[in-house]
Structure formats: C-alpha cells, structure tokens
Amino acid sequence: MVKILILGTGSMAESHAIAFKAAPGATVVAAVETDAARRTAFGKKHGITNLFADLDAAIEWGQFDAAANVTPDAVHYDTTMKLLAAGKHVFCEKPLATDYPHALVMAEEAEAKGVINMVNLTYRNSPALQKARELVAAGRIGSIRHVEASYLQSWLVGKQWGDWRTESRWLWRLSEEHGSKGVLGDIGVHIVDFASFGADSDITTVDSRLKTFHKAEGDQIGEYKLDANDSAIMMAEFANGAIGTITATRFATGHANDLTLQLFGTEGALKVMTDGRTSSLEICVGPDIDTQTWKPVECPPVVTTYERFVQACNTGINGDPSFRRAAEIQRILDMCFDQDVVRKKIG
Ligand SMILES: NC(=O)c1ccc[n+]([C@@H]2O[C@H](COP(=O)([O-])OP(=O)(O)OC[C@H]3O[C@@H](n4cnc5c(N)ncnc54)[C@H](O)[C@@H]3O)[C@@H](O)[C@H]2O)c1
Known part of the structure; x- marks a missing residue:
C-alpha cells in the first residue's frame, strides 16, 4: 500500500x-x-x-x-x-x-x-487516444504522412468559466510577469503530448508562430500586463517521417475545451476527439477510403495516470508519462519560445 x-x-x-x-x-x-x-x-x-x-x-x-x-x-x-x-x-x-x-x-x-x-x-486518460496509438502501432493506417492536432478553448470570447477581464485567476494567465507562458505554456504541453503519443512517434523539430492579440486599452488591466501568447501554431516534423500542424488557442468560439487529433496514413486515417470527459475515435480504412466514410471504433476503458502511478510505486517499475517524456515535451515548447524571441528581435 x-x-x-x-x-x-x-x-x-x-x-x-x-x-x-x-x-x-x-x-x-x-x-x-x-x-x-x-x-x-x-x-x-x-x-x-x-x-x-x-x-x-x-x-x-x-x-x-x-x-x-x-x-x-x-x-x-x-x-x-x-x-x-x-x-x-x-x-x-x-x-x-x-x-x-x-x-x-x-x-x-x-x-x-x-x-x-x-x-x-491527463489527456492520456482518453480511451480514444490510447486505442488510436494501439492501431497506429499495429500498422492499421499504414505509415503516417500527415498529422493535424488542435486544442481549442474559448474563454477569451465566452464567459463559460468566468470573466477574464475582472478575475485574477484568469488575468495572471495572460501576463508573463505573473508567471504565465500563455496558451502554449498552459495547454500546449497537453496537445504536443497528445499528437506525438497518438502518432506513436516523437516530434523531432518544430517551426512555430505565437500571437498575442490586443485585448484591452494599453494592453493592461490593473496590475496585469497582457503580454502572454493567446494563440500558437506549430509546424512539426515527426521521427516517423510525417509532418503536421499543432495548434492551441483561447479564441476558438464554440469550443470550451476540445482536443482533436487526425492521423493520415498511407492505408487509412484516424480521428480522435475529447473534451476531457468523454472521448471518441473514428477510422477510415479499406473501401471506406474511396467514399470518405468514417466509422466509430469501440474503445475500452483505460487505467488512469493516477492508477498507473500507484501501480508503478507498488511494482517498482516506472510508468508513462515519465519525467523524461515530460522533459522531451518541454524541449519542443522551448523551441517555440526561442523562435518567438528571435522573431520579435528581428521584427
Ligand atoms: N493536468 C491537468 O489537466 C491540470 C489541470 C489544471 C491544473 N494543472 C496543474 O496543476 C498545478 C496546480 O494548479 P491549480 O490550478 O491547482 O493551482 P492553484 O493555485 O489552485 O493551487 C496551487 C496550490 O499550491 C499551494 N502552494 C504554492 N506553493 C506551495 C508550496 N511551496 N508548498 C505547498 N503548497 C504550495 C498554493 O497555496 C495553492 O493552494 C499547476 O501546475 C497546473 O498547471 C493541471
């Protein structure tokens, strides 16, 4: 115990x-x-x-x-x-x-x-993501050529989680001085892991674009300078040879908290969707490729990250995602931040 x-x-x-x-x-x-x-x-x-x-x-x-x-x-x-x-x-x-x-x-x-x-x-707890990776590893969609991943939130437009203009718990997330690394630092870590885990391949390199939008007079509300990024786009190269785009934004009206991953292979495609509570998986393979027909895939329940940690402690065998894996994700995010600094310097 x-x-x-x-x-x-x-x-x-x-x-x-x-x-x-x-x-x-x-x-x-x-x-x-x-x-x-x-x-x-x-x-x-x-x-x-x-x-x-x-x-x-x-x-x-x-x-x-x-x-x-x-x-x-x-x-x-x-x-x-x-x-x-x-x-x-x-x-x-x-x-x-x-x-x-x-x-x-x-x-x-x-x-x-x-x-x-x-x-x-936490999004490793999505049955659809785990099943998608299993199908990719089994070669069900052939070699992956193209990946499309997005993490969409809309709390800068809607008030479903409160009003960012007046609540400090949201305002600090918009301000670098208050420790925020913007949307990329907040949810980018999830979607980079989601894309790479689902594709069953590490990301080797990214080219990125971060954007901070004008949101208030003087780009400041009270003590909060609104300088952290609101939207992020990455063009990624995967170790398995695929390329893809990974996006994260707080301006996706109509989406409170939606993660989508599409994996396009030489013999089919997979589409993973989750809002953190439920998840779904669809596949387009075989004769369905010619008619662009997507069929749902049954996904068994998964052992959660919490349960896997407990199992790891009790067995002495480390679990996934490990610190090493998280550091690797951090390497990709740092690449984006570094590119942003260079871009700002050269105007
Ligand atoms: N995995 C996910 O999906 C997910 C979701 C939300 C938050 N998070 C992460 O969880 C972490 C906490 O987020 P939160 O929203 O609960 O923040 P929070 O501010 O609500 O809670 C953090 C708590 O830590 C306490 N604290 C600060 N320094 C401490 C110290 N040295 N010793 C003991 N307590 C200390 C604070 O007083 C506070 O009560 C963050 O890293 C956040 O990114 C992860």
Whole structure:
C-alpha cells in the first residue's frame, strides 16, 4: 500500500485526492499547503489529519512513500528536487518545469535516485487516444504522412468559466510577469503530448508562430500586463517521417475545451476527439477510403495516470508519462519560445 502526500491543495488537488483515495493499493496520508485556511479545509473535506505548512516539515516527519506535486508551475522544480533528495516517488503536475533545462535535471535526478517519476498528462486518460496509438502501432493506417492536432478553448470570447477581464485567476494567465507562458505554456504541453503519443512517434523539430492579440486599452488591466501568447501554431516534423500542424488557442468560439487529433496514413486515417470527459475515435480504412466514410471504433476503458502511478510505486517499475517524456515535451515548447524571441528581435 503506497502512502501518498499531496503537496499543494488548490483546485487541481481535488482531482488528486479523489483519484488517489479511490485507487486500489494507495492511501492518502498527508497534505502540505502554505495557505492555512486552504490546508484546514482540504484536510477536513478529505479526512486527512497529517497537515503541514511546508514541505521541509513533512519530509522531516517522513511517513510517506510518494508525493503528488500539485503546486503552481514555478514551484515544481524546487519542491520535486527536495522530494527526490528524500528518496520519495513523485507524481508531478504538468508542466514538469518552466523550461527544458530544469525539466531535464529533474528527470536525470529521478532516474539517478531510482524512484518512480511520472507527470499528470491527463489527456492520456482518453480511451480514444490510447486505442488510436494501439492501431497506429499495429500498422492499421499504414505509415503516417500527415498529422493535424488542435486544442481549442474559448474563454477569451465566452464567459463559460468566468470573466477574464475582472478575475485574477484568469488575468495572471495572460501576463508573463505573473508567471504565465500563455496558451502554449498552459495547454500546449497537453496537445504536443497528445499528437506525438497518438502518432506513436516523437516530434523531432518544430517551426512555430505565437500571437498575442490586443485585448484591452494599453494592453493592461490593473496590475496585469497582457503580454502572454493567446494563440500558437506549430509546424512539426515527426521521427516517423510525417509532418503536421499543432495548434492551441483561447479564441476558438464554440469550443470550451476540445482536443482533436487526425492521423493520415498511407492505408487509412484516424480521428480522435475529447473534451476531457468523454472521448471518441473514428477510422477510415479499406473501401471506406474511396467514399470518405468514417466509422466509430469501440474503445475500452483505460487505467488512469493516477492508477498507473500507484501501480508503478507498488511494482517498482516506472510508468508513462515519465519525467523524461515530460522533459522531451518541454524541449519542443522551448523551441517555440526561442523562435518567438528571435522573431520579435528581428521584427
Ligand atoms: N493536468 C491537468 O489537466 C491540470 C489541470 C489544471 C491544473 N494543472 C496543474 O496543476 C498545478 C496546480 O494548479 P491549480 O490550478 O491547482 O493551482 P492553484 O493555485 O489552485 O493551487 C496551487 C496550490 O499550491 C499551494 N502552494 C504554492 N506553493 C506551495 C508550496 N511551496 N508548498 C505547498 N503548497 C504550495 C498554493 O497555496 C495553492 O493552494 C499547476 O501546475 C497546473 O498547471 C493541471
């Protein structure tokens, strides 16, 4: 039975608490949260009595095997390195770090310590994505030639999640000074992993274009300078020889949270769709190619990232997505940010 500590008890920690309490072979024994009110409320709600105000005190107490790191992005590196130094298994939220060099150090350290290290790329929990990869690996659509992947949100147009003009929880996501790397940093990590995992191939290189739109007078609201990217486009080259486009935007009216992946091969095509709650898969193969007919594919339920982490801790065999995989995704994102800096410099 793996004893889990939850580090950071904000909104995403709710999902971790529910998932780990329900996972066979795991028990949630403690939580760490710097905000006293949030810490107390979380402990009460989830029946957790070992509560700490900082990670050092929890490590000194030591009565846990693994930690779920659900702190803000910029906090992942320092806290995970402390957990690794203490020999704990770590399940870290995405993005693993704020850039590739830090993510790589985390991966190397976790491997050197021989502990379980995984990242919560939640869209791996889509049955349709897992099934698509299986079909690609089995050669069902031949060699992949072209990939089209998009992650579409619309909270800069609609108010389905609140009003970004007045709520700080949205405004900080539009401001680099407040730690945001825009739409690419926020959901780009998901769609790059989604595309590459589904295509069963690493991405070798990308050419990108990031765009920050004019959204308010002086491009500023209160203390928030609105300078982070709102839309991102990547042209990608895959290790399997395919090319493709990967896009992410917060301006996709009509889409609250939709991920789509189309894989076009020499012998057919697959279309994966998910909104994070349900997913679907369609295939166009054989005689259907000539009539452009898509047929639904049955997708069995999948073992979630949370359950796979618990299994990995209990078996001692690392699970996927690992820190190494997350670092690789970060390498692709960094390429986009670097290209953006160069483009801005040369005008
Ligand atoms: N996988 C997904 O689909 C998904 C979805 C949403 C968020 N996330 C990720 O989850 C992480 C947390 O996001 P959130 O929306 O829950 O943020 P949040 O701000 O709601 O919660 C973070 C919590 O961590 C606490 N914290 C900060 N520093 C700490 C420290 N040193 N020790 C202990 N607690 C500390 C904060 O006080 C806060 O309560 C982020 O990295 C985010 O990218 C992932």
